[in-house]
Amino acid sequence: MAWTLDAPAGVYKNHALSSDVRRAAVADSVWMGFVRPERNYGKGRGESITLTRVFPLDRATRVSELDRLPTGRPLVDTKQIFVDEWGFKTELTRFEENLTHFNIRNPFQMALRDQMRLTMDAMVADAFKLTPIKYVPETGGSTITTNGTPGAQATANLRIPDLRRMHDYLRQTLKAPKFRGGKYVGILSTKAARGIKNDSEYKDWQAPTTSGPLIDGRLRDVEGFALFEANNDWALNDAIGNSGVLGEAVFFAADPVALAVVENPELRADPVLQDLGRFRQFGWYGTIGAGLVWDVAAHARVIHVSST
Incomplete structure (x- = not known):
């Protein structure tokens, strides 16, 4: 025998309204x-x-005793x-x-x-992503282009060796000054950050620097970068490259954007x-x-x- 309700639907049975208004979660701003x-x-x-x-001047040269100094302007x-x-x-x-x-x-x-x-x-x-320098991680290497267009399709997520290459490119090739506190800065999508944290080398960087747990979801400084994880999909794409293997990221030095x-x-x-x-x-x-x-x-x- 099936039960039936003799009370009408609507507010007769459901007349209490919570005084709290719930708001859906939103991304962080970085x-x-x-x-x-x-x-x-x-x-x-x-x-x-x-x-x-x-812009900087070229290297100066020796001058003979009777020669006049070379002149030029930056x-x-x-x-x-x-x-x-x-x-x-x-x-x-x-x-x-x-x-x-x-x-x-x-x-x-x-x-x-x-x-x-x-x-x-x-x-x-x-504005940051308008830079002409594009870095594409690949299995066993990377591709760097200087014309504002990525030169390949990513086949791997970010890892510690990628941070080394980008640090050296900023430091040696571009002579870029550090942003603050003697470090460059990296802002990474969640997937890109996960690629770094899952790298087997990551724990080796953390062991000497903290007494806290190594697996706490927080990025720490690695290879001269202060790293920050961002989850604003309007700012960084979390799935690009071959089969969405890569998370978008940006690494920068001092005075990047006005x-x-x-x-x-x-x-x-x-x-x-x-x-x-x-x-x-x-x-x-x-x-x-x-x-x-x-x-x-x-x-x-x-x-x-x-x-x-």
């Missing part, structure tokens, strides 16, 4: 912490800021960083605000704040209610731009780990 706004720029200063770059050029408007808005009706059990504006504003944070994070990451700010992105609410107060708009807005400082391959400061 990139903005590695750039700084350019000085002498802001409102009323035009659509771009011009960077002046001075190459000086400029590059512009442009700003754009960024933003997004949403709308609430007076009807839903009056009828909703909880304050719907608070979770909406938190969602907008997360969107703003991750969008700006991706904007800065995109940030031009006219108005810092911020949350705003329209003070004027629409349609006799029935509609309320709020969102975020900013005028900002990021650009690669050194886009000349011989003097680049950034290596982008990528794949065709």
Whole structure:
């Protein structure tokens, strides 16, 4: 015999509403912490800021007693960083605000704040990835190109030997200065970071530097790099190369990217209610731009780990 319910469906049986509003998880933001706004720029200063770059002189030679000293000038050029408007808005009706059990504006504003944070994070990451230096890990080696296009399809994830090659390329080939604290910086997608942590050499780097557990999910400094794991998919692709074997990553030295700010992105609410107060708009807005400082391959400061 089957049981049947004689109580009606709906709020007769289910009339309790939780006072907590759950929010879905969002990614972390990492990139903005590695750039700084350019000085002498802001409102009323035009659509771009011009960077002046001075390149090194060639080696000098011996001079004979009666010869005059050779003369020359370092190459000086400029590059512009442009700003754009960024933003997004949403709308609430007076009807839903009056009828909703909880304050719907608070979770909406938190969602907008997360969107703003991750969008700006991706904007800065995109500027880093414009570097002409592309590094492609391969089984038993790697391919480095200097024309802004990856030269091969990745067949392996990042490992400790890849960090050695990139450190030496930054240090010896590019003569790039360290970012901070005598180290270069690497920002890695989750898969790229996992490739490093799963390398059998990784534990050898950690044993002398910490008394804590070696398997705790946190990246430590390796081969002259301060390493940071990032999970913002808008900034780094977590599956590129052959069968998605590689996670995207960026490694860089000092002064990699410039940030031009006219108005810092911020949350705003329209003070004027629409349609006799029935509609309320709020969102975020900013005028900002990021650009690669050194886009000349011989003097680049950034290596982008990528794949065709």
